[in-house]
Amino acid sequence: MDSVTVRVPAKVNLQLAVGPLRDDGYHDLVNVFHAVSIFDEVTAVAETGMSVRVEGESADQVPENDDNLAIQAAVALARHAGRSYGVSLAIRKAIPVAGGMAGGSADAAAALVACNELWGLGLPVEDLMEIAADLGSDVPFALLGGTAVGTGRGERLTPLEVGGRFHWVLALADGGLSTAKVYGECDRVRAEGGEQVAAPRTSEALLAALRAGDAKALGAELANDLEPAALSLRGSLARTLDAGRAHGALGSLVSGSGPTCAFLAESEAHAAALAAALTEAGVARDVLTAHGPVPGPTVV
Ligand SMILES: C[C@@](CO)(OP(=O)(O)O)[C@H](O)COP(=O)(O)OP(=O)(O)OC[C@H]1O[C@@H](n2ccc(N)nc2=O)[C@H](O)[C@@H]1O
Numbered sequence: 001m002d003s004v005t006v007r008v009p010a011k012v013n014l015q016l017a018v019g020p021l022r023d024d025g026y027h028d029l030v031n032v033f034h035a036v037s038i039f040d041e042v043t044a045v046a047e048t049g050m051s052v053r054v055e056g057e058s059a060d061q062v063p064e065n066d067d068n069l070a071i072q073a074a075v076a077l078a079r080h081a082g083r084s085y086g087v088s089l090a091i092r093k094a095i096p097v098a099g100g101m102a103g104g105s106a107d108a109a110a111a112l113v114a115c116n117e118l119w120g121l122g123l124p125v126e127d128l129m130e131i132a133a134d135l136g137s138d139v140p141f142a143l144l145g146g147t148a149v150g151t152g153r154g155e156r157l158t159p160l161e162v163g164g165r166f167h168w169v170l171a172l173a174d175g176g177l178s179t180a181k182v183y184g185e186c187d188r189v190r191a192e193g194g195e196q197v198a199a200p201r202t203s204e205a206l207l208a209a210l211r212a213g214d215a216k217a218l219g220a221e222l223a224n225d226l227e228p229a230a231l232s233l234r235g236s237l238a239r240t241l242d243a244g245r246a247h248g249a250l251g252s253l254v255s256g257s258g259p260t261c262a263f264l265a266e267s268e269a270h271a272a273a274l275a276a277a278l279t280e281a282g283v284a285r286d287v288l289t290a291h292g293p294v295p296g297p298t299v300v
């Protein structure tokens, strides 16, 4: 095979409960991931060296060198296989960069799937999962897709049952937020408030809403412990969240470390109307609609 193309979705976080800072610099989480229908595409072509090109949404903000997570994934896979394979990767981005939607993790997961196929390795998904966890906390979910709860630093996954399709509106912001800075700000805000930080706990009400496919109940349960930190670093997001609530979103939150804001709608038609209202209100760089859950990386 000379070329493999993989389509891979973005995620939003439906619940992100953040425990105290660990000794290794990470936080224990309860992280409910939900893959949504905004897709990057990664094409892997057999080559002697390793290279990456990026085009599409905010491509100028994505490194085209060894810092690119997709190249790191290819290098890690070749090392795992114990061979000096080469690949040229072409990434077509639609997932907002540094937006809290795990675009880099998605590209890394897609590169693992594409190179496993291109190089004829036939490694099982368990092996890819192990490599994924070393690349980043969000990469294992990016390999899995659907809806799942992540514990530990988010890499230990349990798939969740979901009883329907949910409709989302995503308000994109100008410029990204650094994940490490947002976690750091969360620690700072908590310390300032003298907050005693408890171990993170799964919301049973949220899991029940997912199982039932009940958008109204899910909207009421959306929660993100990183939201105060994202708002502290990017005050303008408060206006965006307020606008979504004012226009009838069933629930609203900052996705992960932000700055993308996610709004849950009642239906596809409601999502379109809400997106139009947010665009009209001028509270976002761009407004997208999407549905979830969707499957993980798919060879096209
Ligand atoms: C916040 C979340 C929510 O899904 O994603 P984004 O919204 O950024 O996409 C994740 O926890 C991000 O996962 P990911 O982007 O893979 O993070 P990593 O590369 O593993 O870690 C980047 C940095 O984030 C912080 N970090 C990450 C995960 C975690 N459980 N605790 C942390 O404190 C650490 O400071 C770490 O150095």
Ligand SMILES: Nc1ncnc2c1ncn2[C@@H]1O[C@H](COP(=O)(O)OP(=O)(O)O)[C@@H](O)[C@H]1O
Pocket: 061, 062, 063, 067, 068, 069, 070, 091, 096, 097, 098, 099, 100, 101, 102, 103, 104, 105, 107, 108, 176, 177, 179, 257, 258
């Ligand atoms: N393939 C990639 N796509 C996007 N960003 C990447 C990629 N590889 C490395 N990065 C770097 O990772 C940072 C975080 O990007 P991203 O994964 O899009 O956001 P987030 O962590 O907020 O979900 C970016 O600022 C970029 O410099």
